Amino acid sequence: MDLTLRVWRQHGPNQPGAFEEYAAPDIRSHVSFLEMLDIVNDRLSLEDREPIAFEHDCREGICGMCGVMINGQPHGPQQGTATCQLHMRKFRDGDVITIEPWRATGFPVLRDLVVDRSALDRIIEAGGYITVDTGSAPDANLVPVPQEAAEASMDAAACIGCGACVAACPNSAAQLFTAAKLAHLNLLPQGQPERFMRTEAMVDTMESFFGSCTNHAECEEACPKQISIDFIALLNRDYIKAKWRNGRLAGQR
Amino acid sequence: MQLDAKIPEGPLAEKWDAHRFSIPLVAPSNRRKFEVIVVGTGLAGAGAAATMGELGYRVKTFTYHDSNRRAHSIAAQGGINASKNYRNDGDSDYRLFYDTIKGGDYRSREANTYRLAQVSGEIIDQATAQGVPFGREYGGLLGNRSFGGAQVSRTFYARGQTGQQLLLGAYQALARQIKAGSVKAYNRCEMLDIVVDDGRAVGVVVRDMLTGEISSHSAHAVVLATGGYSNAYFLSTNAKASNATAIWRAHRKGALFANPCFTQIHPTCIPQADEFQSKLTLMSESLRNDGRIWIPSEIGETRPAGDIPDDQRDYYLERRYPAFGNLVPRDVASRAAKKEVDADKGVGPMRNGVYLDFADAIGRLGRDTIEARYGNLFEMYERITDEDPYEVPMRIYPAPHYTMGGLWVDYDLMTTIPGLYSIGEANFSDHGANRLGASALMQGLADGYFILPNTIAAYLSQYLGTDPISTSELAFTRVEADVAGRTERLLGVNGSRTVDWFHRELGKIVWEHCGMARSAEGLTKALAEIPALKEEFFADVRIVGDGDSLNQTLEKAGRVADYFDLAELMCRDALHREESSGGHFRVEHVTEDGEAKRNDEDFRFVSAWGFEGDGSEPSLTKENLEFENVELKTRSYK
Numbered sequence: 022m023d024l025t026l027r028v029w030r031q032h033g034p035n036q037p038g039a040f041e042e043y044a045a046p047d048i049r050s051h052v053s054f055l056e057m058l059d060i061v062n063d064r065l066s067l068e069d070r071e072p073i074a075f076e077h078d079c080r081e082g083i084c085g086m087c088g089v090m091i092n093g094q095p096h097g098p099q100q101g102t103a104t105c106q107l108h109m110r111k112f113r114d115g116d117v118i119t120i121e122p123w124r125a126t127g128f129p130v131l132r133d134l135v136v137d138r139s140a141l142d143r144i145i146e147a148g149g150y151i152t153v154d155t156g157s158a159p160d161a162n163l164v165p166v167p168q169e170a171a172e173a174s175m176d177a178a179a180c181i182g183c184g185a186c187v188a189a190c191p192n193s194a195a196q197l198f199t200a201a202k203l204a205h206l207n208l209l210p211q212g213q214p215e216r217f218m219r220t221e222a223m224v225d226t227m228e229s230f231f232g233s234c235t236n237h238a239e240c241e242e243a244c245p246k247q248i249s250i251d252f253i254a255l256l257n258r259d260y261i262k263a264k265w266r267n268g269r270l271a272g273q274r
Numbered sequence: 275m276q277l278d279a280k281i282p283e284g285p286l287a288e289k290w291d292a293h294r295f296s297i298p299l300v301a302p303s304n305r306r307k308f309e310v311i312v313v314g315t316g317l318a319g320a321g322a323a324a325t326m327g328e329l330g331y332r333v334k335t336f337t338y339h340d341s342n343r344r345a346h347s348i349a350a351q352g353g354i355n356a357s358k359n360y361r362n363d364g365d366s367d368y369r370l371f372y373d374t375i376k377g378g379d380y381r382s383r384e385a386n387t388y389r390l391a392q393v394s395g396e397i398i399d400q401a402t403a404q405g406v407p408f409g410r411e412y413g414g415l416l417g418n419r420s421f422g423g424a425q426v427s428r429t430f431y432a433r434g435q436t437g438q439q440l441l442l443g444a445y446q447a448l449a450r451q452i453k454a455g456s457v458k459a460y461n462r463c464e465m466l467d468i469v470v471d472d473g474r475a476v477g478v479v480v481r482d483m484l485t486g487e488i489s490s491h492s493a494h495a496v497v498l499a500t501g502g503y504s505n506a507y508f509l510s511t512n513a514k515a516s517n518a519t520a521i522w523r524a525h526r527k528g529a530l531f532a533n534p535c536f537t538q539i540h541p542t543c544i545p546q547a548d549e550f551q552s553k554l555t556l557m558s559e560s561l562r563n564d565g566r567i568w569i570p571s572e573i574g575e576t577r578p579a580g581d582i583p584d585d586q587r588d589y590y591l592e593r594r595y596p597a598f599g600n601l602v603p604r605d606v607a608s609r610a611a612k613k614e615v616d617a618d619k620g621v622g623p624m625r626n627g628v629y630l631d632f633a634d635a636i637g638r639l640g641r642d643t644i645e646a647r648y649g650n651l652f653e654m655y656e657r658i659t660d661e662d663p664y665e666v667p668m669r670i671y672p673a674p675h676y677t678m679g680g681l682w683v684d685y686d687l688m689t690t691i692p693g694l695y696s697i698g699e700a701n702f703s704d705h706g707a708n709r710l711g712a713s714a715l716m717q718g719l720a721d722g723y724f725i726l727p728n729t730i731a732a733y734l735s736q737y738l739g740t741d742p743i744s745t746s747e748l749a750f751t752r753v754e755a756d757v758a759g760r761t762e763r764l765l766g767v768n769g770s771r772t773v774d775w776f777h778r779e780l781g782k783i784v785w786e787h788c789g790m791a792r793s794a795e796g797l798t799k800a801l802a803e804i805p806a807l808k809e810e811f812f813a814d815v816r817i818v819g820d821g822d823s824l825n826q827t828l829e830k831a832g833r834v835a836d837y838f839d840l841a842e843l844m845c846r847d848a849l850h851r852e853e854s855s856g857g858h859f860r861v862e863h864v865t866e867d868g869e870a871k872r873n874d875e876d877f878r879f880v881s882a883w884g885f886e887g888d889g890s891e892p893s894l895t896k897e898n899l900e901f902e903n904v905e906l907k908t909r910s911y912k
């Protein structure tokens with residue numbers, strides 16, 4: 022098929038950017054979206070034009086490295102699919118495809134389609150872990166974990182940290198990402214001792230980088246791992262508890 | 275050169291404890307006087323950096339990823355082995371050790387492999403305490419699945435995302451240390467060389483991938499946890515950025531490279547669909563538990579799979595290996611598929627696959643059961659191929675997946691350069707000629723959490739009271755200039771072919787001649803073709819853009835440049851190893867019925883290659899393998 026791409030080009034952070042148009046003729050429908058970009062980039066190189074910078078690594082929807090706005094939708098038109106898993110058969114001959122980087126105050130553009138998502142790491146550093154030094158753990162079967170708790174925790178832990186939720190949010194909020202990590206740890210017995218400390222620290226750090234959640238639910242729609250916004254309710258509940266009860270009472274839940 | 279693996283004396287099961295006891299310690303108050311550089315934050319690197327941070331060392335990590343959460347380890351699906359014996363099915367450290375040695379076709383060290391089994395249980399304890407949501411039974415205790423090459427159920431899993439969850443555990447432990455200030459993380463920072471002074475590793479030279487700035491970092495010791503080199507084949511199941519530059523640069527500085535030809539080709543991947551394909555996707559090995567593998571009996575068959583009657587199908591694994599059938603080990607299954615496709619019996623639009631058929635299983639167990647077991651994999655398959663595996667059989671073909679070879683390390687995981695360590699897939703240590711499923715995650719975390727943080731003290735303790743040398747010393751500035759020169763050289767070519775074109779061409783050569791079946795003739799041919807391609811690369815590669823900002827083509831070019839030399843060494847090693855063992859199959863060395871024929875008499879050793887300068891033949895040092903606890907047997911799956 023023959024396509025036209027409108028791609029955001031920006032040489033560096035704090036530099037002006039603009040859309041440029043490229044013809045992408047002769048694209049086969051079974052190639053992936055990123056392979057289509059590879060092909061376009063190879064052609065650009067041979068015309069002595071700089072290839073479009075975009076991020077990717079695993080190309081199977083697990084590393085969270087890829088992610089661009091495709092016609093205004095984070096990760097494109099297919100539900101529950103990261104950009105790298107999208108195939109060109111979802112497009113039609115003659116389509117004009119607009120490709121942009123994530124747009125969010127917390128994610129400055131570094132170049133073309135590449136943004137800086139390191140604020141998400143800062144949220145994890147604030148408390149997205151369980152304190153357990155290597156070697157100090159008891160036998161793994163000492164603490165039984167109800168199967169449903171393990172499954173619910175895993176549902177949340179499936180987040181790949183791509184940032185599509187932030188990009189989809191009209192407020193650039195990172196609630197879904199943060200809620201997913203909190204639920205992963207807070208739903209497990211192992212996560213209880215630090216539960217309220219963790220919640221407060223992560224939410225406060227999140228708010229220093231990102232906007233506030235006003236329940237648009239666009240994030241769930243955009244999430245390639247279909248993380249449920251129910252986890253945001255959990256975050257809110259734990260945050261209120263963390264704030265209301267003072268630290269000494271936290272252990273009583 | 276003499277190689278000393280420094281294997282501790284004493285009975286197998288007591289070596290590790292005795293060794294740990296004999297290692298000089300660094301007192302807690304002294305640890306902050308030591309700086310350690312860890313390159314790579316996959317399972318091995320993140321585990322090691324976090325643990326050393328907890329112990330009180332000052333650690334710097336480097337990765338080319340934007341976040342430590344994204345390393346290639348994240349893609350591991352199936353699970354992680356441990357000899358917990360929670361199933362009460364007869365597992366033990368000894369059995370895990372034995373399975374690993376046998377699965378590796380008797381080309382790994384007994385002492386290392388036994389230690390791996392010994393610490394395997396602690397990894398599960400550690401990960402569970404970190405909050406890794408492993409699959410559980412109704413009673414709330416941990417579940418297990420069984421995996422190829424073992425008769426016990428010892429594989430722990432977190433759905434189909436075990437690598438992701440284990441890496442997140444290690445990443446979070448590392449995040450805690452970064453917050454605490456014991457670890458300083460450098461992201462989007464690619465290590466382009468190591469610095470050796472007075473025979474010791476003293477630091478690294480890195481390039482900031484956003485600004486192009488080249489800088490040096492010094493430390494008391496350097497750890498390479500930079501993963502494997504399957505991308506030498508271009509098409510593999512590895513993440514696109516996975517590369518061998520770090521270990522190759524270390525090799526050029528004096529670290530011996532062990533068993534480069536031992537690579538693993540995974541039997542169940544989605545076949546290539548197009549010349550533009552950028553990577554191959556693994557379909558979990560667990561599918562072979564219920565899927566039946568077959569090809570049409572007739573060459574040139576054109577009917578759709580469903581129209582081919584049973585008596586015109588060849589279930590070749592069941593036919594050739596009645597005892598194990600579709601569950602033969604990876605290397606055997608891969609070669610068998612190749613044989614059929616080479617005989618022009620392949621299926622699919624490019625005639626490059628074999629069928630993996632679930633019709634019988636669906637008939638027997640019902641669609642719901644199959645969906646519960648493999649639903650996510652079927653979905654992934656459909657997304658990529660646009661075919662519904664509930665209706666038509668899957669098509670699969672082998673693909674490069676894992677590299678057993680890597681930097682030679684001793685029992686302490688130190689390379690032949692004092693002060694330079696290598697852990698995880700980057701080293702050669704535990705898997706011999708073939709790795710068992712679910713054992714790479716185990717090894718990466720064993721090295722990172724439990725082995726290296728102990729053994730490194732033996733080296734560091736000698737240098738108490740000394741500072742790392744200054745990065746303004748000639749030792750560093752010379753390497754910086756060298757690195758800058760390499761970048762300039764690449765940018766200066768301005769030729770007419772893309773980096774990917776060269777990488778693809780290289781991949782074709784290596785796949786053809788150093789893939790599933792190798793011959794002296796093919797390898798000799800490859801040894802002529804690879805240097806010629808490399809020469810062409812440096813004369814004709816096209817890299818648009820500059821070196822002072824994000825330039826992804828330049829990054830790729832540097833990695834491909836190193837792959838030429840590594841690919842050559844892979845072929846040289848394969849040519850030298852006149853036997854068939856594990857993933858290394860030499861067509862000249864087969865039994866009467868065409869199965870792999872090992873030669874224990876002449877090749878019961880580790881090949882450790884030394885770099886002797888560009889254009890010179892590498893030197894070979896052999897580490898003989900002693901087997902005192904297992905009897906060498908021929909693997910048979912008939």
Ligand SMILES: Cc1cc2nc3c(=O)[nH]c(=O)nc-3n(C[C@H](O)[C@H](O)[C@H](O)COP(=O)(O)OP(=O)(O)OC[C@H]3O[C@@H](n4cnc5c(N)ncnc54)[C@H](O)[C@@H]3O)c2cc1C
Nearest residue numbers: 314315316317318347350352353465501698699712714715
């Ligand atoms: C699809 C797939 C499925 C798998 N499934 C399983 C499984 O079920 N069970 C199992 O046991 N194993 C599995 N494996 C194998 C296993 O995932 C890997 O062997 C293992 O994760 C490697 O871990 P590592 O820490 O050694 O390296 P990696 O995870 O590859 O990490 C390498 C790190 O080094 C960094 N790095 C590399 N070079 C440089 C440089 N020059 N400068 C700076 N940083 C650098 C990278 O950024 C990264 O952080 C699978 C592999 C694949 C491909």
Ligand code: SF4
Nearest residue numbers: 180181183184186244
């Ligand atoms: S919650 Fe979903 S969209 Fe947000 S970072 Fe995680 S995977 Fe991406």
Ligand code: FES
Nearest residue numbers: 078080085087105
């Ligand atoms: S490239 Fe890894 S999730 Fe898309």
